[in-house]
Amino acid sequence: MTRDRGPSKFSPEVGIDLAGARKRVGTALNAGLAGVLLSILVVCVLVLAVAILHGTDATVLAKLAKWTPFLAQGFLLNVVMSLIAISAGTLGGIFLGMGQIAPFGWISWPSKVLTQIFRNAPWLVLLFYCIFLLPYQVRIAGQTFVVANWLRASIGLTIPVIANFSEIVRGAMQSIPSGQWEAARSLGYTWRQSVHQVILPQCIKRMLPPWMNLYAVLLMATPLASIVGTQEALTNLRTALQAEADGRLLLPFYAYLLSWFFIYSYPIARFSMRLEKRFAIH
Amino acid sequence: MSDPFIKLHDVYKSFHDTPVLRGVSVDIAKGEVICIIGPSGSGKSTILRCINALTPVDQGFIQVGSIQVTSKNLDMVALCHCVGMVFQQYNLFPHRTVLQNVSMAPIQVLKQNKAEVTERARALLDKVKLGHRANAYPGELSGGQQQRVAIARALCMQPQAILFDEVTAALDPEMVGEVLTVIKQIANEGMTCVVVTHEMGFAREVADRIYFTDGGLIVESGPPDEFFANPADERTRSFLSKVL
Numbered sequence: 001m002t003r004d005r006g007p008s009k010f011s012p013e014v015g016i017d018l019a020g021a022r023k024r025v026g027t028a029l030n031a032g033l034a035g036v037l038l039s040i041l042v043v044c045v046l047v048l049a050v051a052i053l054h055g056t057d058a059t060v061l062a063k064l065a066k067w068t069p070f071l072a073q074g075f076l077l078n079v080v081m082s083l084i085a086i087s088a089g090t091l092g093g094i095f096l097g098m099g100q101i102a103p104f105g106w107i108s109w110p111s112k113v114l115t116q117i118f119r120n121a122p123w124l125v126l127l128f129y130c131i132f133l134l135p136y137q138v139r140i141a142g143q144t145f146v147v148a149n150w151l152r153a154s155i156g157l158t159i160p161v162i163a164n165f166s167e168i169v170r171g172a173m174q175s176i177p178s179g180q181w182e183a184a185r186s187l188g189y190t191w192r193q194s195v196h197q198v199i200l201p202q203c204i205k206r207m208l209p210p211w212m213n214l215y216a217v218l219l220m221a222t223p224l225a226s227i228v229g230t231q232e233a234l235t236n237l238r239t240a241l242q243a244e245a246d247g248r249l250l251l252p253f254y255a256y257l258l259s260w261f262f263i264y265s266y267p268i269a270r271f272s273m274r275l276e277k278r279f280a281i282h
Numbered sequence: 283m284s285d286p287f288i289k290l291h292d293v294y295k296s297f298h299d300t301p302v303l304r305g306v307s308v309d310i311a312k313g314e315v316i317c318i319i320g321p322s323g324s325g326k327s328t329i330l331r332c333i334n335a336l337t338p339v340d341q342g343f344i345q346v347g348s349i350q351v352t353s354k355n356l357d358m359v360a361l362c363h364c365v366g367m368v369f370q371q372y373n374l375f376p377h378r379t380v381l382q383n384v385s386m387a388p389i390q391v392l393k394q395n396k397a398e399v400t401e402r403a404r405a406l407l408d409k410v411k412l413g414h415r416a417n418a419y420p421g422e423l424s425g426g427q428q429q430r431v432a433i434a435r436a437l438c439m440q441p442q443a444i445l446f447d448e449v450t451a452a453l454d455p456e457m458v459g460e461v462l463t464v465i466k467q468i469a470n471e472g473m474t475c476v477v478v479t480h481e482m483g484f485a486r487e488v489a490d491r492i493y494f495t496d497g498g499l500i501v502e503s504g505p506p507d508e509f510f511a512n513p514a515d516e517r518t519r520s521f522l523s524k525v526l
């Protein structure tokens with residue numbers, strides 16, 4: 001005997017209760033906070049170790065302190081660029097991802113092709129393209145605006161984010177049992193309504209962990225913008241080292257900057273790992 | 283019979299060159315309850331899915347009320363307002379509460395007044411004896427309870443006919459009764475019902491007419507007494523001897 005196809009894949013335990021989900025997100029947040037403390041600890045040990053190995057004297061620490069505001073300014077730009085790219089990239093990725101599974105060939109084919117092209121291109125190459133292809137200034141309503149380097153870099157970083165998130169969205173939507181689509185259709189929902197009311201809301205929980213991973217990867221990619229002259233953390237660090245012209249500073253300075261990235265992104269990674277585990281069980 | 287309410291005429295359907303329906307014709311009068319029985323893979327679900335346009339037909343003609351299902355410019359909303367469907371796997375929306383599951387389509391698809399729909403949905407949940415679980419999520423309910431919610435969801439669209447596709451097949455035996463009771467009640471209230479089922483006792487009790495399918499054809503049909511007492515076709519006899 002053959003079993004009915006399609007709907008039988010449906011497992012009833014995909015149900016979520018919001019209160020429970022909130023509690024789970026709460027504990028995951030705690031895990032994130034614990035992650036912050038842990039990462040600060042790790043970094044302190046790291047910096048100390050570098051300092052001791054290096055026979056560091058007080059002057060190195062004083063130099064670090066002196067350049068901290070300048071480095072922080074650069075790091076802020078890394079964070080800003082990452083936030084721009086993740087926001088725009090998420091929005092674009094949702095549409096491109098929906099496009100990939102749209103039942104209309106003239107939408108799904110271009111969406112698939114774009115996704116594959118931009119997902120399989122090196123981020124640096126896409127960044128270069130955007131930096132050099134995007135206009136240096138735009139005229140809006142008779143006024144000329146200069147498009148800053150960092151803004152063009154943000155756009156350059158947005159493109160791979162769109163493509164990667166598009167795949168995350170497609171995978172999540174296709175993991176929803178076909179019975180959900182059929183139930184929605186049998187209630188008169190159009191394809192778009194089905195996506196908005198039935199499919200996407202169920203995907204959010206599955207997309208959250210990979211989305212946070214993507215953000216961490218994106219942040220790590222922001223120093224690429226230094227190659228095109230953006231005044232972000234890595235550029236500023238090099239400027240500082242050049243100004244000091246002291247080889248002993250090299251390792252402590254890089255370790256210092258490394259620690260910032262680590263402190264910022266390790267809690268996010270912990271948080272997403274926790275979410276992933278929680279949602280895998282429930 | 284007066285003008286049939288649901289009419290299938292010579293319907294053909296193939297999936298990738300595999301014929302699944304090979305000329306199916308059925309006439310169902312308003313208020314009639316018919317049961318479709320037959321071996322697995324004989325096309326029972328496909329017949330239901332063609333009636334509410336989940337599956338497009340290759341050839342043939344289907345009409346529900348005044349709606350031509352097989353016409354190119356089919357109004358899907360009107361059809362879904364007219365015919366509801368209940369699935370074997372319930373297919374409730376897990377991210378919505380029981381009450382929202384029942385009320386969302388009339389509000390979002392039929393654009394009916396939210397307060398009125400909610401009131402109706404609560405009444406229907408009471409009717410299927412689940413008024414006290416209105417704010418639960420489907421995942422918190424038993425299979426039988428979920429299936430009763432699915433029936434309430436179909437009813438909330440105020441359809442003129444409901445299609446039931448083996449709605450007790452996925453249930454533990456002790457829950458089959460509670461779902462069949464609800465269907466009986468709906469049938470007795472005059473709803474046009476097309477029921478695909480393996481519950482022979484139920485079919486005998488509630489059906490006005492029974493259709494037997496095999497290999498994408500309707501092999502024979504008749505009133506339950508006649509059908510079960512002296513089936514004409516050899517295939518029907520062999521099937522009944524296995525399930526009875």
Ligand SMILES: Nc1ncnc2c1ncn2[C@@H]1O[C@H](COP(=O)(O)OP(=O)(O)O)[C@@H](O)[C@H]1O
Pocket residue numbers: 002004005297298302320321322323324325326327328329
């Ligand atoms: N979407 C589909 N794609 C391919 N084959 C299908 C599809 N739906 C049904 N079939 C095939 O059509 C045949 C009849 O299916 P179905 O109508 O579900 O039978 P029943 O409900 O009587 O068990 C089966 O052999 C099944 O494998």
Ligand SMILES: [Mg+2]
Pocket residue numbers: 004326327328447448
């Ligand atoms: Mg079936």
